[in-house]
Amino acid sequence: VDDAIVVTENIYRRWLIDNKITIRTAIDAVREVGNPTILATFTVVAALVPMAAVSGMMGPYMAPIPVLGSVAMMFSLFAAFVFTPYFIMKFVPPINVLHKMHEREEKEARVLSNFYRNTISTLLNKPAYGWGFLLGLVLVFFMAISMFYTTAVPVKMLPLDNKSEFGIVLDMPDGTALSNTASTLHLMAQVLRNMPEVIDIQTYSGTAKPFDFNGLVRHSYLRQSSSIGELQIQLVDKSDRSRSSHEIALEARQLVKTIAEEAGANYAVVE
Structure with missing residues (x-):
């Protein structure tokens, strides 16, 4: 899914920059994100594959994750480069709709950006708030760790079922x-x-x-x-x-x- 989203967003981005919809621009947009998308996909596969080496009781539980996960990632990559561009051109929205979508996204991004900037500025410019936030994080961290000692939250790899x-x-x-x-x-x-x-x-x-x-x-x-x-x-x-x-x-x-x-x-x- 992520691969297809990357391809779709970059095609739309290039169309907005050119202010027109063309197949040539779509092809170049796919080429532009091709290498990083392939690299990101293989990185995820490389992170999943070692789980296949888990032995013992956990082996059969863990085995489907690297196998099915890797297959799904590779199929996602294939679909992003083969099917996604085709369907984008098949169901392409008008350029004015793309502009409206872009404006709405920019508005949402500005709201989040302003919230982030105001929060960070307050923490950096007012030492009392900054130190209070840091101490709060440390306190919450140790409270979470203490749950292992107090067993307030039971921890088990495979919870037991109430079977008959x-x-x-x-x-x-x-x-x-x-x-x-x-x-x-x-x-x-x-x-x-x-x-x-x-x-x-x-x-x-x-x-x-x-x-x-x-x-x-x-x-x-x-x-x-x-x-x-x-x-x-x-x-x-x-x-x-x-x-x-x-x-x-x-x-x-x-x-x-x-x-x-x-x-x-x-x-x-x-x-």
Whole structure:
């Protein structure tokens, strides 16, 4: 979008300078902003591409940004140089309309310019106002930083959703018989069934449950072994319970902790 705006504005600017509308002027206007527009576009792409190197859990989340962002920027550049000039000439406004648009824009710019000049002049020429403004900025900065310490504003990269399900991934010691894995999962399911918000539990022994978003990200849907298993816990709708799914998952973690320790297993509660 920005590329097309740059091209459009420069074509209109050149027409206003010449006070007439010609194709030759439009072509020269596009040429005039061609190199800087290309450079600006590739700069944005260069800033996005490194995000593709992010690994771990955040990798699949971040990957669409550099890929789709870069493709969108390149298509925007192509459209700005190919389609935009054509449509400008196809739907060109009369020169008097361009002058009216320019006058309106100049009026708005003067209002903003006067406000900026008056504000800056006051801050520079009156030390009391200048120092007061500076101290105010410093105070606001430290107030914002203090929110991390006081946790007045919770900070989290991926906020937890209040969903109607969560899972437990179980890893028994290598070589564990399938029956022992199933028995451990059954014990966990019996404990979790006593939670008032739980309405259904599915157990998967020796294989992964049908993959969801978490399974897709971690590739856990590929797991196949007699020593692995999963629980899928279904909850009542969030409108029918007072606790969030995250709070319920935290309690579930504690409830199955003893069972996992006695079996010598590792487990993870996934939301």
